[in-house]
Amino acid sequence: MDSSSGAGGEAPMSTTTTSAPSAGGGESTPPPSRYESQKRRDWNTFQQYLRNHKPPLTLARCSGAHVIEFLKYLDQFGKTKVHVTGCPYFGQPNPPAPCACPLKQAWGSLDALIGRLRAAYEENGGRPESNPFGAKAVRIYLREVRESQAKARGIPYEKKKRKRASSGAVTTGGGGGEGSSRGGGGDGGEITVPLN
Numbered sequence: 639m640d641s642s643s644g645a646g647g648e649a650p651m652s653t654t655t656t657s658a659p660s661a662g663g664g665e666s667t668p669p670p671s672r673y674e675s676q677k678r679r680d681w682n683t684f685q686q687y688l689r690n691h692k693p694p695l696t697l698a699r700c701s702g703a704h705v706i707e708f709l710k711y712l713d714q715f716g717k718t719k720v721h722v723t724g725c726p727y728f729g730q731p732n733p734p735a736p737c738a739c740p741l742k743q744a745w746g747s748l749d750a751l752i753g754r755l756r757a758a759y760e761e762n763g764g765r766p767e768s769n770p771f772g773a774k775a776v777r778i779y780l781r782e783v784r785e786s787q788a789k790a791r792g793i794p795y796e797k798k799k800r801k802r803a804s805s806g807a808v809t810t811g812g813g814g815g816e817g818s819s820r821g822g823g824g825d826g827g828e829i830t831v832p833l834n
């Protein structure tokens with residue numbers, strides 16, 4: 639049998655994914671999905687951020703620039719090592735030893751976060767045309783983060799390949815290993831911000 643759908647074939651397929659929001663009739667409210675509860679948490683985090691903002695900032699006045707400021711603020715809680723250009727491990731996905739480079743939020747986490755906040759904003763009565771999370775500046779900022787992290791970490795974010803590359807047993811034991819990011823690509827993890 640020939641399977642012509644393998645690698646190399648250029649079949650321009652238009653995949654239309656219309657996710658119907660399960661319109662059940664008179665059912666009782668389903669339990670919130672993981673995405674939903676995460677979205678709620680993110681939204682609360684952002685509200686908290688606004689409350690603590692100096693000078694005071696309301697949601698109505700929030701712009702794309704403030705969203706970017708928020709993303710930068712989150713970096714202090716990050717767990718992803720991003721090498722500075724002067725670091726000998728710049729561009730190495732698996733550095734042999736720890737270095738003093740800062741930890742930041744992985745691009746994938748920020749990207750997913752913005753997506754959730756963008757939805758939450760509109761669910762909470764915000765208008766789509768004034769959605770600060772959908773601002774062009776935010777999109778540009780995220781792209782810059784992606785590109786700089788891809789360079790610094792040696793991970794091509796464009797391709798999400800799932801290959802166990804070359805050297806088999808790379809186990810970062812103790813020390814300041816990063817650990818969590820598997821394979822390659824934007825690990826769209828959750829961002830945990832300690833609220834107080």
Ligand SMILES: [Zn+2]
Binds near residue numbers: 722728739
């Ligand atoms: Zn480094």
